[in-house]
Amino acid sequence: MVQLRSDLLTPALQRGDEVITVAASSALEDEQSLLEGLKVLEEWGLVCRSQQVSERRWGYLAGNDASRQRDLNPESPAALLACARGGWGAARLLEHKQTWQPGWLMGFSDVTALLWARLAAGFDGCVHGPLLTTLAKEPAWSQARLHDLLFGKQIPDLEGQPWMGGVASGPLVVANLTVASHLLGSSHVPDLNGAILILEDVEEAPYRIDRMLTHWRLAGLLQRLAGLGFGSFKRCEAPEQIPGDQTFQLEEVLKERSTDLGIPVVGKLPVGHCCGNAALPLGRQAQLDGSHGRLILLR
Incomplete structure (x- = not known):
């Protein structure tokens, strides 16, 4: 049975917490949808670090493995790692030892590989939910649900x-x-x-x-x-x-x-x-x- 490490339980986000954009999968095809997703997070009071993923490409991937790995394991951690898009490529990063950091990791589809690997290592804070490129298009109830989950509020059935x-x-x-x-x-x-x-x-x-x-x-x-x-x-x-x-x-x-x-x-x-x-x-x-x-x- 899944056992989360008690010393790694993730605290609720607070206004002013930082967000890092993670492009671990396919190359970005729609920068506007990414910026719109980041704007939603900023409206929640979060601080989004400048993202450098929009023009990054290595074949069909959002940069080579090393650059995508740096997104996932930044030198200066943030409270939330928000994945830009799915597609393919995240599982390639798991060939290398991951130094998972406490905090939140958010995404779905190809990001399943990262969420599962992190969960298997006992880390809390894995959220199967919208990507940055889909967040702004989510209906109001879905955006509110994600907000409340990240900020420690009760969410509906x-x-x-x-x-x-x-x-x-x-x-x-x-x-x-x-x-x-x-x-x-x-x-x-x-x-x-x-x-x-x-x-x-x-x-x-x-x-x-x-x-x-x-x-x-x-x-x-x-x-x-x-x-x-x-x-x-x-x-x-x-x-x-x-x-x-x-x-x-x-x-x-x-x-x-x-x-x-x-x-x-x-x-x-x-x-x-x-x-x-x-x-x-x-x-x-x-x-x-x-x-x-x-x-x-x-x-």
Whole structure:
């Protein structure tokens, strides 16, 4: 079971705390959306250090591994490391020993690799939530939720669809399914025993989602969970040219691969590549109510 180090619990942000932009994945394609995201944080009273990532590029990545590594491990730490965008590249940094620093790390999608590695090392402060390039486009409730989570205020329950009844509690783990699947077998996977796992993805055909979830089942990982939730699976529908009676639809795959596990299952949570993308703190205690389709943070 995930165990957060008690000496590394992350204090709530305060006005005047500093933010560093982390570009650990794909090269930035839209500087305006990045600046708009930074403006949201500044309106919350945070101080955003000058970012040098907008023009940085190495092939399809936001700079070479060394430059992206410096974003993640700055010489002068800040209270919040806010990831610019997803794509691909974060997992490459895990080939090198990480000197994780206390504080908050925020992002989703490809940032799953960093959130999971940090959580596996026992560090608190991992937030699966908006990227800087998506933050300004989030609806008001999602922005308010992220603000309240970072600033130590209570956040509301999340409502989804009840797929398999029962109630379970455990440490919360959230991930992009594809990114997390490519971490399996490494030392960067947090202990999933007794966890509440929430998965999301984008642009993956149902048969590929089936393949990944089957991988997790064969590894015995889904069988160890206390509860399982599914967020947004955006543009993951079966190809239109395949007749409906010759394929499986997304929801059929998710239910068939999960509802026989004997644990609560909730679908359609507002988490992932959707608007809004509800912020969730990894490693914190949560309760999943499969009878009412609800995810509740306990502390």
